[in-house]
Amino acid sequence: MSKTRNAVPVADRARPIDRQKAREIQAFGRVVHMPIALSETAARQSVENLNQVLADTVTLRDLYKKHHWQLAGPTFYQLHLLFDKHYEEQNELVDAIAERIQMLGGISLAMAADVAETTIVPRPPKGREEVPVQISRLLHAHEILLEEARSMARQATESGDDGTNDLLVSDIIRTNEKQVWFLAQHLVDVPLVKAD
Numbered sequence: 001m002s003k004t005r006n007a008v009p010v011a012d013r014a015r016p017i018d019r020q021k022a023r024e025i026q027a028f029g030r031v032v033h034m035p036i037a038l039s040e041t042a043a044r045q046s047v048e049n050l051n052q053v054l055a056d057t058v059t060l061r062d063l064y065k066k067h068h069w070q071l072a073g074p075t076f077y078q079l080h081l082l083f084d085k086h087y088e089e090q091n092e093l094v095d096a097i098a099e100r101i102q103m104l105g106g107i108s109l110a111m112a113a114d115v116a117e118t119t120i121v122p123r124p125p126k127g128r129e130e131v132p133v134q135i136s137r138l139l140h141a142h143e144i145l146l147e148e149a150r151s152m153a154r155q156a157t158e159s160g161d162d163g164t165n166d167l168l169v170s171d172i173i174r175t176n177e178k179q180v181w182f183l184a185q186h187l188v189d190v191p192l193v194k195a196d
């Protein structure tokens with residue numbers, strides 16, 4: 001007969017209790033009150049806005065990786081590296097935005113299917129495209145993000161959510177503006193070898 005502790009056979013105590021299921025502890029869309037001296041209305045508005053920025057940032061991030069992989073042509077090496085650098089920077093923004101949503105008592109979007117349902121960045125084709133088209137697509141996505149981030153930053157200030165305003169301005173807007181600069185210069189038609 002095996003020894004038991006609290007009626008569980010000793011041999012069974014090391015068995016992982018997997019395949020557990022239970023109800024969610026917070027439904028998506030619900031914002032729980034956090035003790036951060038912000039009104040529930042302000043927190044709810046910021047959570048909703050940040051989830052939109054999150055979906056669009058995840059999409060832009062993934063667009064960079066698509067173009068990093070599918071690149072072709074004489075600028076392959078420099079753009080392969082640049083696209084990956086921007087991907088990493090957008091990836092850091094994704095984490096900062098998602099964590100801000102949780103700090104505010106909300107639930108951040110996480111999975112690809114949910115991101116796809118929410119983003120307003122146009123879906124690219126699955127196939128490969130020429131460099132000027134890839135860059136134009138990225139610039140358009142950046143501009144969508146910048147436009148919404150600026151308007152959401154103003155809303156955050158008006159509702160007293162300075163932390164969200166700071167994330168939008170100091171991190172999201174500044175990073176996107178800088179990346180636009182680096183990309184846009186690749187679409188300036190200057191001679192490579194012989195001056196005009």
Ligand SMILES: [Fe+2]
Pocket residue numbers: 068084
């Ligand atoms: Fe890579």
